[in-house]
Amino acid sequence: MNLSLRVNGAEQEALGVWEGESLLYVLRERLGFPGSKNACEQGECGSCSVYLDGELVCACLVLAAQAQGRAVITIEGLAEGDELHPIQKAFLESGAVQCGFCTPGLIVATHELLERNPSPSDAQIREALAGNLCRCTGYEKILDAVRQAARARSA
Amino acid sequence: MRFLQPRTLEEALELKTQAPEAVPLAGGTDLMVELNFDRRRPEAIMDLTQVAELRQWRRDDGELVIGSGMTYTRLLAELDRELPGLAIASRTVGSPQIRNRGTLGGNLGTASAAGDALPPLVAAGASIEVASRQGSRTLAITDFLVGAKRNALEPDELITAIRVPVARGPQQFSKIGSRNAMVIAVCSFALNLNPQARQVGTGIGSAGPVTVRAAAAEGFLQDALEEGRLWESHAEIPDSASVRFAELVAEAASPIDDVRGTASYRRRALTVMGRRTLAWAWGEYRGL
Numbered sequence: 001m002n003l004s005l006r007v008n009g010a011e012q013e014a015l016g017v018w019e020g021e022s023l024l025y026v027l028r029e030r031l032g033f034p035g036s037k038n039a040c041e042q043g044e045c046g047s048c049s050v051y052l053d054g055e056l057v058c059a060c061l062v063l064a065a066q067a068q069g070r071a072v073i074t075i076e077g078l079a080e081g082d083e084l085h086p087i088q089k090a091f092l093e094s095g096a097v098q099c100g101f102c103t104p105g106l107i108v109a110t111h112e113l114l115e116r117n118p119s120p121s122d123a124q125i126r127e128a129l130a131g132n133l134c135r136c137t138g139y140e141k142i143l144d145a146v147r148q149a150a151r152a153r154s155a
Numbered sequence: 156m157r158f159l160q161p162r163t164l165e166e167a168l169e170l171k172t173q174a175p176e177a178v179p180l181a182g183g184t185d186l187m188v189e190l191n192f193d194r195r196r197p198e199a200i201m202d203l204t205q206v207a208e209l210r211q212w213r214r215d216d217g218e219l220v221i222g223s224g225m226t227y228t229r230l231l232a233e234l235d236r237e238l239p240g241l242a243i244a245s246r247t248v249g250s251p252q253i254r255n256r257g258t259l260g261g262n263l264g265t266a267s268a269a270g271d272a273l274p275p276l277v278a279a280g281a282s283i284e285v286a287s288r289q290g291s292r293t294l295a296i297t298d299f300l301v302g303a304k305r306n307a308l309e310p311d312e313l314i315t316a317i318r319v320p321v322a323r324g325p326q327q328f329s330k331i332g333s334r335n336a337m338v339i340a341v342c343s344f345a346l347n348l349n350p351q352a353r354q355v356g357t358g359i360g361s362a363g364p365v366t367v368r369a370a371a372a373e374g375f376l377q378d379a380l381e382e383g384r385l386w387e388s389h390a391e392i393p394d395s396a397s398v399r400f401a402e403l404v405a406e407a408a409s410p411i412d413d414v415r416g417t418a419s420y421r422r423r424a425l426t427v428m429g430r431r432t433l434a435w436a437w438g439e440y441r442g443l
Binding site: 001018019020022041042043044046049055056057058060061062063065066068109112127128130131132133 | 160184256
């Protein structure tokens with residue numbers, strides 16, 4: 001089947017998509033957006049977190065066909081050209097990135113949190129990021145990064 | 156594989172008659188895992204997320220009629236006051252990403268004993284509306300859930316709505332897992348107190364092939380509250396009654412040993428959750 005959807009504000013077309021393909025596969029393998037990571041493929045790890053029509057979802061659990069005509073924002077859509085998004089900067093500056101595999105999903109999830117709640121409590125940060133697994137950092141630096149990003153946003 | 160995407164309920168039911176093999180898809184939190192891992196290759200998939208009728212809810216007397224496409228996130232935002240037990244359970248579902256996609260109808264369609272929404276729905280005495288082109292029928296949830304991952308749907312039917320009585324009193328839910336988030340229940344328990352009808356409702360999750368009521372525990376507690384005139388006095392429930400209630404809850408379960416826990420752990424956990432939820436709910440009733 002052929003699909004058309006908006007990714008990061010631009011119309012995209014994917015031709016010859018198998019009906020059982022996930023949105024994650026189409027983004028990574030057909031449309032050239034490898035930022036969303038493929039780790040667990042079962043919604044456990046959050047590495048493929050993207051916005052679908054403004055809602056935070058795991059792209060691996062969306063059938064690509066369900067995204068027909070809809071708007072997707074991936075990690076690639078957050079930076080302004082070569083200028084990193086403030087949340088990306090906060091992750092780098094806080095040492096919240098080690099192997100980096102979980103980072104895109106965590107940044108998209110953090111973005112969604114701060115849009116909803118610009119100054120979250122620690123409990124709210126933990127709750128919002130509960131669906132994003134990191135196996136390197138022990139999360140403390142990630143919490144630092146989210147706090148820093150929230151401060152930068154309100155400054 | 157064919158992809159079907161009806162825009163209306165009428166169209167969906169027509170398609171399901173023509174293609175009863177089509178597997179319904181809502182938030183994908185169960186079905187997509189099976190597709191991604193090559194565990195399942197349905198001949199056809201029917202996406203129900205574009206059917207507006209399934210995403211709505213309405214009041215009908217003292218009941219809420221909730222479209223099967225209701226996500227946990229929306230349920231928490233829109234119905235947490237009316238259905239506090241289901242709301243507590245919904246907060247324990249997966250993660251924000253999962254709650255944004257997963258639906259009540261999906262939990263019923265998958266009919267896993269570990270479905271988090273099922274115990275509070277059983278405790279509340281919910282019923283399930285299903286429809287085909289031939290018409291619709293309504294089943295008590297305990298008749299709808301017929302076995303391990305099996306429900307009473309006919310091949311040409313779809314789950315259209317869940318009817319749940321609005322809470323008349325305190326409702327509680329407790330779930331055991333290895334951590335707070337992203338966890339499949341080792342076992343769970345829901346309690347529903349109805350002071351107006353002097354009734355107690357229960358639901359046991361993940362401790363047997365299906366989500367069941369603990370009918371003997373309900374009857375015991377109803378009698379104990381009645382005989383002690385506790386509904387009127389708002390007095391404390393005697394420890395002996397709470398303990399017996401919790402024992403009867405555990406006796407109603409038929410748990411097995413599996414990767415998430417042993418049968419004896421689950422029985423023990425149910426006695427703890429039975430006592431705990433009763434203490435929480437009765438404390439709320441007493442205004443504590």
